[in-house]
Amino acid sequence: MLPVLQTLDQAVSKQFRQSGIKLLAIRYEGSVMLYRARELEDYTLRAEDGELGSVEDIFFEDGNWTIRYFVIDTGRWLPGRQVLISPKSADLPDPQDKVLPVRLTKEQVRNSPDIDTQKPISRQQELELAQHYGWPVDWGPLGAYAPPPSPHVLEEENRIMVREQPDSNLRSAKEVRGYLIHAADGEIGTVHDMLFDQTWTIRYFVIDTGKILPGKKTIISPSWTDRIRWAERAVHVSLTRDEIRNSPELDTLEIGRDYEEQLYEHYQRRKYW
Numbered sequence: 233m234l235p236v237l238q239t240l241d242q243a244v245s246k247q248f249r250q251s252g253i254k255l256l257a258i259r260y261e262g263s264v265m266l267y268r269a270r271e272l273e274d275y276t277l278r279a280e281d282g283e284l285g286s287v288e289d290i291f292f293e294d295g296n297w298t299i300r301y302f303v304i305d306t307g308r309w310l311p312g313r314q315v316l317i318s319p320k321s322a323d324l325p326d327p328q329d330k331v332l333p334v335r336l337t338k339e340q341v342r343n344s345p346d347i348d349t350q351k352p353i354s355r356q357q358e359l360e361l362a363q364h365y366g367w368p369v370d371w372g373p374l375g376a377y378a379p380p381p382s383p384h385v386l387e388e389e390n391r392i393m394v395r396e397q398p399d400s401n402l403r404s405a406k407e408v409r410g411y412l413i414h415a416a417d418g419e420i421g422t423v424h425d426m427l428f429d430q431t432w433t434i435r436y437f438v439i440d441t442g443k444i445l446p447g448k449k450t451i452i453s454p455s456w457t458d459r460i461r462w463a464e465r466a467v468h469v470s471l472t473r474d475e476i477r478n479s480p481e482l483d484t485l486e487i488g489r490d491y492e493e494q495l496y497e498h499y500q501r502r503k504y505w
Contacts, residue, residue, distance in 0.1 A: 266435065266487060267325055269405045270425040275325060275332045277304050277317065282338055284317075285309060290405035291316070291353070292434055294462075297454045299432040300402060302332070303349050306341075314349045315341055319432040320367045340365065353402050403462070411460075413439055413452075414468045420444055420476055423467065427451065427487075435504065437467070439476075449482040456501065475499065 269290050277284040289303040301316040323333040345360045347353065362369045411423045425438035436451040458468045480494040489505075496503050 265429050266427045267327070267429075268425050268427060268438075269434070270409070271327070272302075272325060272332065273406070275330045277302070278331050278333050279336050279338050279341065280334075283309075284315075284334070284336075284338060284341055287332060288314060289349075291402040292405060294401045294403045294460070297434040299428055299434065301353075303404075304341075309338075310342065313346070315344055316347060316349065316353075316361060317341070318361070318365070318367050321365060324430060336365070410465065412466045413437070414466055415471050415473045415476060416469070417472050420469075420473055441476075444473075445477055448477065450476060450479050451482060451487075451495070452476070453501070453504075455504070456499065471499065 272290065273287050275287045277287060285304045285306040287302050288305040290299055291301040291303060292299045299319055301318055302322070304315045304317055306313050306315060317334055317336070321334045321336050323335070325332050344364050345357065347357050347361070359369060361367070405426055408423055409425070413420045413422060421439045421441035421444055423437050424440040426434050427436040427438065428434045434454060436453055439450050439452060441448045441450065452469060452471065456469050456471060458470045460467050475498075479498050480491060482491070492503075492505075
């Protein structure tokens with residue numbers, strides 16, 4: 233069963249503005265639907281029996297822009313160790329308290345496979361994590377809050393998938409910040425942030441246009457990219473600078489579905505919703 237989505241009525245939304253919380257979110261029918269990857273960093277990860285640490289980074293799959301893991305700095309609880317937690321064990325972030333709740337115990341995390349988050353993560357290591365926590369292994373877009381099946385049910389299927397699947401292409405959200413954005417006719421700015429929704433899919437880059445388009449704030453979808461040159465830290469998009477310059481002005485606090493409608497109409501792109 234899907235949990236009830238967090239809601240923000242007008243009074244709470246006003247509190248966010250007054251408190252200075254930099255929440256960038258879609259709101260329709262009162263529901264928060266988009267979250268800033270940058271703001272999630274330093275959120276406290278709260279297990280069923282206490283705090284686990286803070287979010288250090290986000291790893292996503294570069295093929296489908298799905299968030300695969302939160303990199304957790306366990307601080308003084310497990311000194312010198314970072315752990316990977318899948319969104320499959322997480323509830324929606326709480327922007328007001330800056331907490332990311334997870335349906336795990338501290339003992340489960342303590343006994344999880346020790347993985348060096350500074351090195352590429354293999355499919356075999358992902359399988360070991362999945363078997364430890366009982367996560368389904370699909371290596372595809374996440375269904376929001378799908379309950380994990382019993383590990384023994386999928387154990388043999390998981391082994392087959394490891395043999396058949398190539399190594400994962402996990403990327404760091406923190407690493408992607410600062411990548412140059414190249415429009416079809418020239419540089420347009422850098423990646424400032426990324427926005428993800430309740431299915432843990434990255435929907436937009438937030439672009440800092442700097443001196444190129446002074447005062448212009450804009451977002452573009454990863455699906456509009458022609459290619460990403462990871463080694464060169466560069467994103468190439470199939471949009472012109474004029475198209476981006478003339479795109480709908482962006483509210484710095486919230487994005488509504490009306491704004492998305494205007495954005496997709498402006499770029500003449502197929503909607504994802």
